[in-house]
Amino acid sequence: MSVNGNIVEDEAHRLYRALRRIRRVEEVIAEIYSSDKIKSPVHLAIGQEHVSVSVCDCLEDGDWVGGSYRSHAMYLAKGGSLPGLMAEMYGKDTGCCRGKGGSMHIIDVAAGVMGSSAVVGSQVPVAAGYALAAKRAGEGRVVAVFLGDGATEEGCFYETLNFAALHSLPVLFVCENNGYAIHEPLAKRRARPGGICAVAEALGVPATRVDDGDLFRIRDAATSFVTRMRQGGGPALIEAVVYRWREHVGPNEDYDGGYRPLSEALPWMEADPVARVGALLDADVRRKVNEEVEAEITEAVRFAEESPVPRPEELYANVFA
Amino acid sequence: MSSPEPRVLRYVDALREAVDQEMERDPSVFVFGLDVDDHKSIQGSTAGLLARYGADRVFTTPLSEDAMTGVAIGAAMAGLRPVHVHIRMDFLLLCMNQLVNIAAKAHYMWGGQVKVPLVVRSMIGKSWGQGAQHSQGLHGMFTHVPGLKVVAPSNAHDVKGCMIAAIRDDNPVVFMEHRLLYNTESAVPAHPYTVGPGESRVCTRGDDVTIVGISNMAQEAIRAAELLREVGVTAEVIDPIWLMPLDIDTILASARRTGRLLVIDNGWMAGGLSAEIVAAVAEAAGPSAGIKFARMGFAPTPCPTSPWLEDHFYPNPGSIAARAWAMVRPERERWVPSAESAKLAYQVQFKGPF
Ligand SMILES: Cc1ncc(C[n+]2csc(CCOP(=O)(O)OP(=O)(O)O)c2C)c(N)n1
Ligand SMILES: [Mg+2]
Numbered sequence: 001m002s003v004n005g006n007i008v009e010d011e012a013h014r015l016y017r018a019l020r021r022i023r024r025v026e027e028v029i030a031e032i033y034s035s036d037k038i039k040s041p042v043h044l045a046i047g048q049e050h051v052s053v054s055v056c057d058c059l060e061d062g063d064w065v066g067g068s069y070r071s072h073a074m075y076l077a078k079g080g081s082l083p084g085l086m087a088e089m090y091g092k093d094t095g096c097c098r099g100k101g102g103s104m105h106i107i108d109v110a111a112g113v114m115g116s117s118a119v120v121g122s123q124v125p126v127a128a129g130y131a132l133a134a135k136r137a138g139e140g141r142v143v144a145v146f147l148g149d150g151a152t153e154e155g156c157f158y159e160t161l162n163f164a165a166l167h168s169l170p171v172l173f174v175c176e177n178n179g180y181a182i183h184e185p186l187a188k189r190r191a192r193p194g195g196i197c198a199v200a201e202a203l204g205v206p207a208t209r210v211d212d213g214d215l216f217r218i219r220d221a222a223t224s225f226v227t228r229m230r231q232g233g234g235p236a237l238i239e240a241v242v243y244r245w246r247e248h249v250g251p252n253e254d255y256d257g258g259y260r261p262l263s264e265a266l267p268w269m270e271a272d273p274v275a276r277v278g279a280l281l282d283a284d285v286r287r288k289v290n291e292e293v294e295a296e297i298t299e300a301v302r303f304a305e306e307s308p309v310p311r312p313e314e315l316y317a318n319v320f321a
Numbered sequence: 322m323s324s325p326e327p328r329v330l331r332y333v334d335a336l337r338e339a340v341d342q343e344m345e346r347d348p349s350v351f352v353f354g355l356d357v358d359d360h361k362s363i364q365g366s367t368a369g370l371l372a373r374y375g376a377d378r379v380f381t382t383p384l385s386e387d388a389m390t391g392v393a394i395g396a397a398m399a400g401l402r403p404v405h406v407h408i409r410m411d412f413l414l415l416c417m418n419q420l421v422n423i424a425a426k427a428h429y430m431w432g433g434q435v436k437v438p439l440v441v442r443s444m445i446g447k448s449w450g451q452g453a454q455h456s457q458g459l460h461g462m463f464t465h466v467p468g469l470k471v472v473a474p475s476n477a478h479d480v481k482g483c484m485i486a487a488i489r490d491d492n493p494v495v496f497m498e499h500r501l502l503y504n505t506e507s508a509v510p511a512h513p514y515t516v517g518p519g520e521s522r523v524c525t526r527g528d529d530v531t532i533v534g535i536s537n538m539a540q541e542a543i544r545a546a547e548l549l550r551e552v553g554v555t556a557e558v559i560d561p562i563w564l565m566p567l568d569i570d571t572i573l574a575s576a577r578r579t580g581r582l583l584v585i586d587n588g589w590m591a592g593g594l595s596a597e598i599v600a601a602v603a604e605a606a607g608p609s610a611g612i613k614f615a616r617m618g619f620a621p622t623p624c625p626t627s628p629w630l631e632d633h634f635y636p637n638p639g640s641i642a643a644r645a646w647a648m649v650r651p652e653r654e655r656w657v658p659s660a661e662s663a664k665l666a667y668q669v670q671f672k673g674p675f
Contacts (some may be wrong), residue, residue: 039628040450091450091627099627102450118454119411120384153383154415181384183359189383258360309629319622 012280013289015053015215019274022049022073025082027123028297029072029089030251038089038304040102043253046072047245050273051176052077054219055144055238058226064112069104069148071116074146080108080149086300094305099310100318114143120181121147121154124173130162131171131235140230142170144222150181152196153189158203161235165204172225173205175237178244179210183259200237207237215273245266327488328507333365335477335509336498339484340367340404342513344374347402350488351378354406355391355441355579356421363406364444368651384410390419390441392670394493395440398427402488410443410497411457426491431513436491440484442496445536445587448631450539452486452548453623457589458536463495464565464597471565473497473587475539479562482516490518499537499587528556531575534560535594536587541654545641556648565596569601576602576612581648585636586618593618613648617641 041223056077059289067074127145134141166179186193197207225236247254255262362368373377393403446455475481507535534542539560546556576582584595595616617636641658
């Protein structure tokens with residue numbers, strides 16, 4: 001991570017808080033998981049949080065984000081309600097989807113979080129639709145859509161990039177390339193594993209690859225793309241190379257699964273963006289942030305535990321608008 | 322001479338064995354689809370196949386279901402016999418164009434000159450927050466289309482026989498599994514055998530009501546029949562096994578005899594299999610047969626994730642038994658089995674009768 005001198009103190013403070021908060025929320029979810037209180041398949045972003053944090057740091061109220069089943073980080077980074085997320089994990093009536101969506105399908109309309117979708121790639125064209133509406137509104141709003149490396153293999157990815165380029169839509173495609181789709185490495189899925197940006201460019205979507213997990217480089221790329229988009233520039237793509245520390249789905253590590261060695265993960269863990277941004281702060285400041293984050297999470301868990309369960313009639317509500 | 326103990330296998334192992342035996346018998350059979358070759362091996366259902374047959378015949382794919390379905394169809398038309406695997410039935414929606422517009426029609430629209438011997442495996446998910454996009458039973462969409470066969474085996478014996486029959490069939494077969502059946506056990510012969518298109522199974526004999534259960538609802542219906550027996554009602558449970566072609570004659574004969582037909586689908590009711598079965602029996606039997614009909618299925622909503630809502634989404638042995646009771650004893654007070662006895666069928670180890 002290139003910590004250049006011009007990163008001001010309160011910026012580091014803001015970024016660290018966002019990173020630490022997401023990391024701890026997901027760690028707490030993983031801890032609670034074994035109690036069976038969270039009956040929902042959880043796809044944790046631990047190790048990848050900085051992508052959501054850096055991209056959302058250049059977004060504003062009125063901008064939108066969309067993502068996959070692995071969207072806790074995106075949701076929180078864009079300002080989605082933490083109690084609403086936690087209660088959704090518990091299947092409670094106060095959850096962000098009133099208990100109908102669970103971990104994989106989360107939304108916070110007020111915060112600009114489009115509903116996340118668990119069918120790989122399905123969020124990508126929907127985000128372009130939001131971008132079409134944003135372009136029509138002409139207020140300089142943008143959409144960022146987060147997707148995995150695997151999602152770039154779905155036909156709708158190519159179709160959407162082509163359309164977004166054709167119509168100069170203000171949509172930033174953020175590919176979080178963690179090298180795996182479940183347990184299958186990129187090399188078993190692509191003849192040219194490094195070719196995601198080239199594909200985007202060929203379709204008319206300028207693309208940047210950040211391969212070292214540097215939060216500030218991702219943010220710089222996002223800032224320049226988003227600034228251009230707000231002035232009527234078209235879509236862009238960022239490929240952020242990252243590493244998923246935990247298993248694909250579930251609360252545990254899975255380095256005993258045989259498909260990837262712990263040694264592959266260790267350099268990423270050593271370069272942990274949460275710790276590295278934290279190191280930019282004074283120890284006292286960092287401790288205070290940590291305490292505040294813990295208090296907020298404790299409160300969210302209490303809220304989830306004490307919230308009422310949905311009434312049976314709720315099953316039939318909202319089938320049609 | 323004492324007959325040897327029948328061999329008991331889990332559903333997942335019987336399924337795996339069927340594919341293994343067919344791959345052994347016929348080198349044109351191959352298995353592909355997302356994650357078929359990883360260490361989890363589609364919940365164990367493809368375990369060992371890579372080691373045995375190699376990466377030419379057992380391989381994962383890019384996340385490109387639409388195109389991969391077309392590839393499967395082309396390979397099948399060119400003489401191979403693909404088994405294309407999807408871990409959830411919901412993802413078949415990405416395959417729909419190829420399946421409906423090409424696979425189903427190739428033989429017919431090209432004048433009978435090509436065949437598509439393709440098996441499309443997929444699994445229905447349930448519970449633990451599977452939710453709206455990982456739990457759908459979409460068989461009704463496929464039975465709607467001429468040219469596709471559809472099968473939904475509900476036990477270990479049938480899953481093996483159906484898979485062997487599906488692989489040997491010269492038509493595209495949509496093969497529908499259910500996650501909660503994977504650990505259920507029943508007697509499974511070691512040799513290869515078929516449970517062919519159009520075969521159904523009478524699971525329990527009874528005189529008061531005919532209950533048809535589709536996919537894992539067959540298991541839940543059998544459990545409901547046990548609950549009903551305790552209150553003096555005997556139910557004839559029929560598992561149609563193959564939904565296309567469907568053995569309507571067995572259902573018709575039973576419904577004529579019992580005078581009551583209750584169809585439990587593992588899917589929605591509107592425009593689906595339960596409607597089809599009731600309509601077919603009503604048409605064939607005519608009004609003079611006086612058969613009473615009822616249907617149950619998923620609530621007419623997407624599937625919610627909250628367990629408190631999901632409880633009301635699915636039929637269960639208790640609600641099935643209560644419905645059957647109301648059909649058989651309309652003059653009597655409503656009866657609902659206790660929650661304890663109505664525990665889902667998969668929680669009670671089920672071994673037959675087969
Ligand atoms: C259309 C579709 N096919 C298959 C799946 C099963 N599935 C869930 S996640 C996943 C891997 C996705 O990998 P990637 O896009 O790289 O995202 P990551 O999980 O690594 O964040 C697959 C194949 C699915 N949910 N949707
Ligand atoms: Mg990935």
